[in-house]
Amino acid sequence: MKLKNRCLVLGVLGTLLLPVGVSAEIRPQPTKKQEISPVAVNIITPKKVNPVVLEVQRGEIVDQAIGDVDGDGNDEDVLLMGNKVVNGSHFMGNLYVVIKDRKNGQVKGYIRPVDCGGYDSFLTLTDVTGNGVANVLITSLTGGSGGIVDCRILDFSEGKAEEIFTRENNIGIACLGKYLPQYKAELTFPVSGKTIVLDLPGEKDMYRYLNVYDDDGQVKDSGVRPYIQNLCSVAALDIDNDGTSEVLTSQRVVGATNFDTLGYVRTIWKYMAGSWQVKRTNFYTDLYSPHIYKQEADIIGAGGYLITKQYVEINGSRIKYPHFSKMGTGLQQWQLNGQIDAFVKKILKEAGGDGNIELNYEVKYAGKKYTSVLFTGIATAHNRTTSIMQAFNFNMNTGRSIELETLVGKSSKFWGIVTQESMKQGHPLTKKDVQGYYYDGGALVLLHDGKEELALAQSMVLPYLKRNKIGEIF
Known part of the structure; x- marks a missing residue:
């Protein structure tokens, strides 16, 4: 392979949660976090996108999905279309979405988000509005060392196509940063008014070389400040089990250079009353x-x-x-x-x-x-x-x-090998005992009771694998 x-990454959780309203000075440690705001805050009102003329749209299929996205009770084919910006590049520009009737192929809706494009774009369908109809999520890598992604969320319900998570929403939450004496940084989040102070993780010589600090550790008037980047990850998942997905985003906080990562801000968003509201925001010194x-x-x-x-x-x-x-x-x-x-x-x-x-x-x-x-x-x-x-x-x-039978056939000789090899280990296995399996190119491993129970070497199972019914050449 x-x-x-x-x-592109979608974050994992840190371990330390600070009480609301408490500012703290911390030393960076893996997966530390500070809660910034647990309350709902109205951030950005979604923008509608004017319909585009479908006849002028040309391109290739970038990704596809299937689901009921217009609320008529029938599944549609959801096509993500785009054009290569430069020949030989994987960057796809002018991305747009078309939904088609699965039975007759008729176009039922289409929309082109504003300035939407990137690498390895893919679709996800999930309901983020709470109306019971799946929304269309587009996620794309933008390229570059910052790891920025571009995410759009589209709504095709109620007979119209609308972009409800826009380019402006990709900005995420704001963060105001400044350097403090003795190699510390202060980060303030206007969404909640909370401020945190942390020790700088980089080498002190680097900050002196970049004229951020003098030799005594005092801040110089260089104009360099910590800042927060646009979204570097987006995921949609129903966190509170209410049947509607929240949107989880991560943003990187950068210091003196793009390689000087101070931490990450993770935010959980909820779509309510036609706008995105912040349910919770945490700061982590490490993303993973x-x-x-x-x-x-x-x-x-x-x-x-x-x-x-x-x-x-x-x-x-x-x-x-x-x-x-x-x-x-x-x-x-x-x-x-x-x-x-x-x-x-x-x-x-x-x-x-x-x-x-x-x-x-x-x-x-x-x-x-x-x-x-x-x-x-x-x-x-x-x-x-x-x-x-x-x-x-x-x-x-x-x-x-x-099923395993599709891969190795119905031969009784195969199960004879399973019985013989498992008895050598003191745990005889029968066909009924096998609860799962995987093949890794070197062995066929049978699972039982939530663990790897028996590994059969490739030399034993290859004659049976070659009889598989799916056409794989082993």
């Missing part, structure tokens, strides 16, 4: 817990599909899960991602409001027609901790999960 660098989450390359499967890492932090839970795109048809992609989304939501719901989840995943195999993904993690709820292990095996032709 081929790897590709990418910096270093021992759990690392910035890794996305994966391109042998079939050309892209597996993008998604990160979400919610009320003490840290979740990492994959998003599949560029699979060829919207139906395949939508069915596959829908299974993963349903699994993540189920885990969160079972944990409840007081529970914590640590969830990670690994792509075990990314072939042309077969992909295997293993989720592992820990769930803590009601003073009880349980392990999580769930494998997904997908037919990339259909986007559906496949």
Whole structure:
């Protein structure tokens, strides 16, 4: 499989929460956070976008999704279209969305958000307005070292197309920064009026070299100030289990240079009365817990599909899960991602409001027609901790999960090998005992009772894998 660098991330949670109304001086530590505002604040009134003339729109399909986005009770094909700005580049400009009737192909609606474009753009459908109809989310990387993303949210309900999360909303919340004597920074958030003070994480020599401080640690009049960037991550998830998704955003606070990261601001937004309201905002000195989450390359499967890492932090839970795109048809992609989304939501719901989840995943195999993904993690709820292990095996032709029998056939000889090898380990397995599996190119691993029970070497199972019914060449 081929790897590709990418910096889109969706945050995970820190560990320290400061009481509301308390300013504090802190030393940067992994995953520390300070609560800035727990109250609803009206930020930006959404803007409507004028309809565009569909006939002048040309381009290629960037991503597809399937769902009822206009509220008529029937699923539509949702197409994200765009044009390459420069030949040979993956940057797609002039992005626009078309919804079509799945039965007759008739165009039912279309909209082009203002100045929307980027790299590896993808769609997500979820209800953020609370009217029971799915909204369309567009997420794109903008490129550059800052890791900025561009997110738009569209509403096709009530017979009109409207952009409710606009380019202006991508600015996020404001932050006013200044340097204090002895290598400290003061950050003030107008949305709540709260101020925090923190020690600068960079080398003191760098700040002196950039004329921010003199040799005695006093602030010089250089005009350099800490500042906050636009959104670097966006995710939509129903946090409070009311049936409507909140929007989770992250912003990077930058010091003397773009490489001088002071911390991250994470905000939970709720769409209420036609505008975006802040439910909670926290400041973290690190975006991720270093021992759990690392910035890794996305994966391109042998079939050309892209597996993008998604990160979400919610009320003490840290979740990492994959998003599949560029699979060829919207139906395949939508069915596959829908299974993963349903699994993540189920885990969160079972944990409840007081529970914590640590969830990670690994792509075990990314072939042309077969992909295997293993989720592992820990769930803590009601003073009880349980392990999580769930494998997904997908037919990339259909986007559906496949049973083990589809991969290895119905041969009794295969199950004879399973019985023989498992007895050597003192835990005999039968067909009924196997609750899941994954294949990593070197072994076929069978799961039982939430753990890896038996690993069969490739040499044992390859004759059976070659008989698979999905057309994968092992």
